[in-house]
Amino acid sequence: MFTGSLVAVVTPMTxxxxxxxxxxxxxxDFHVREGSDGIVIAGTTxxxxxxxxxxxxxxxxxxxxxxxxxxxxxxxxxxxxxxxxVARTERxxxxxxxxxxxxxxxxxxxxxxxxxxxFMAAADVSAVPVILYxxxxxxxxxxxxxTVARLAQHPRIVAVKEATGALGRAREVLAExxxxxxxxxxxxxxxxxxxxxxxSGVISVTGNVAPRKMHEACRAALAQDLTAxxxxxxxxxxxxxxxxxxxxxxxxxWALWRMGLIGAALRLPLVELSAANxxxxxxAMRAAGLSLEERAA
Numbered sequence: 305m306f307t308g309s310l311v312a313v314v315t316p317m318t319x320x321x322x323x324x325x326x327x328x329x330x331x332x333d334f335h336v337r338e339g340s341d342g343i344v345i346a347g348t349t350x351x352x353x354x355x356x357x358x359x360x361x362x363x364x365x366x367x368x369x370x371x372x373x374x375x376x377x378x379x380x381x382x383x384x385x386x387x388x389x390v391a392r393t394e395r396x397x398x399x400x401x402x403x404x405x406x407x408x409x410x411x412x413x414x415x416x417x418x419x420x421x422x423f424m425a426a427a428d429v430s431a432v433p434v435i436l437y438x439x440x441x442x443x444x445x446x447x448x449x450x451t452v453a454r455l456a457q458h459p460r461i462v463a464v465k466e467a468t469g470a471l472g473r474a475r476e477v478l479a480e481x482x483x484x485x486x487x488x489x490x491x492x493x494x495x496x497x498x499x500x501x502x503x504s505g506v507i508s509v510t511g512n513v514a515p516r517k518m519h520e521a522c523r524a525a526l527a528q529d530l531t532a533x534x535x536x537x538x539x540x541x542x543x544x545x546x547x548x549x550x551x552x553x554x555x556x557x558w559a560l561w562r563m564g565l566i567g568a569a570l571r572l573p574l575v576e577l578s579a580a581n582x583x584x585x586x587x588a589m590r591a592a593g594l595s596l597e598e599r600a601a
Contacts, residue, residue: 306376306403306435306463306486307504307526308341309518311511312349314553315363316566323359325366327566332370334565338515341505341522342376343367344405348442349509349553352380352407354571357392361399368400378435382407386422390429397431405435405465405507410443416451427460434460439467439490449473453480465490465507471497478502492518493544496537499525509552510543513559514592542588549581558582559589564597 313335316327335343345367346352346360355363364379371377381392381404389406397404406426408419427434436455438447447464455461464481466473467490477487478501488507489498495506499522511518517536525533547555554570558577561568568576577585589596 308522309511310342310507311340312347312507313343314557315350317569319569336371336374339519340515344378346380364399377401378403378405380405384409384411389426393426394429403433405437407437408443408445408447413445423455427458430460433462436464449476449480456481456485469494474498474501496525496533512556539592542591546585546588555585562596
C-alpha cells in the first residue's frame with residue numbers, strides 16, 4: 305500500500321504565522337500532477353512541532369477533500385507523550401487518510417519496552433494502518449529492529465520509516481520482520497540502494513521540489529532497473545545533500561519559494577535560509593533541472 309516516492313510535504317505559512325491555504329492547495333495539485341505516490345502531512349518536514357492539533361486536522365481534512373484516491377495520504381500523529389499520541393491517532397485516523405505515521409517519542413528517551421508500549425497503545429485506537437518513524441538524529445532514541453519486529457505483530461502496524469540511512473539497518477529490519485511488512489527509507493541519498501535491498505520506497509524531502517524525478521527513480525528501482533534508477537538519482541544528488549545544508553525544512557522551503565509554489569515563511573525557532581547558503585541550494589536546484597523564478601531576496 306505504501307510504496308514509491310512518498311513526499312514529506314512542507315506546510316506553507318504566511319508572514320504573520322498563519323497557514324497559507326491557497327499555497328496548500330497548490331502543493332497538493334502539484335504532487336498529484338507530478339506523480340508523487342503519496343504525501344506525508346505534518347511530518348518533520350511539515351514543521352510538526354510547531355503545529356497545533358487543530359491545524360494538523362485541517363491540513364488533513366483539506367488534503368482528503370482535494371486528492372483522496374489520487375495519491376496515498378499519510379498524516380503525522382506522533383508526539384513525545386503517549387496520551388497525546390493516542391488522542392491524535394484516534395482522531396486523525398478517522399478523517400479519511402490512508403495511514404498515520406508515528407515518530408518515536410523525543411526528548412524523554414524511553415527504553416525499548418517503553419517504545420513498544422507507546423506504539424501499541426496508539427495502534428490499538430487507529431482506524432488505519434500505522435507507519436512507525438525512526439529518526440535517531442532528531443529524537444535521541446533508536447527504535448531497534450527487534451522492537452520493530454515485535455510491533456509488526458500488531459495488525460495495524462504495517463511499516464517503518466527508517467531514517468538512519470545505514471544499509472545494514474535496512475537488511476536487519478527486513479530479516480527480523482515478518483514477510484509483507486513494509487520498510488521505507490527516510491534518507492533520500494541512500495533510497496535507491498535501500499529499494500535495491502528490499503525497501504518499498506522512500507519518504508522524501510527531495511520529492512518536494514523534484515516529485516516527478518523521485519517518482520520515476522523509485523519506480524525504476526522497484527522494477528529492478530537499477531541502471532535507470534541511478535541515472536535519474538545522479539541528477540538529484542546535489543539536492544539530496546544541499547536540502548540539508550541547514551536544518552530541514554529551511555532549505556526546501558526556500559527552494560519551493562524560488563519555484564513560486566509557496567511563500568518563504570517558517571515558524572520560529574526556525575528561520576529563513578542564510579544568504580551564505582542560498583547560492584548552494586540554487587546550484588543544486590539548477591543541477592536537477594528545476595525551473596526557478598526570479599525573486600527579490
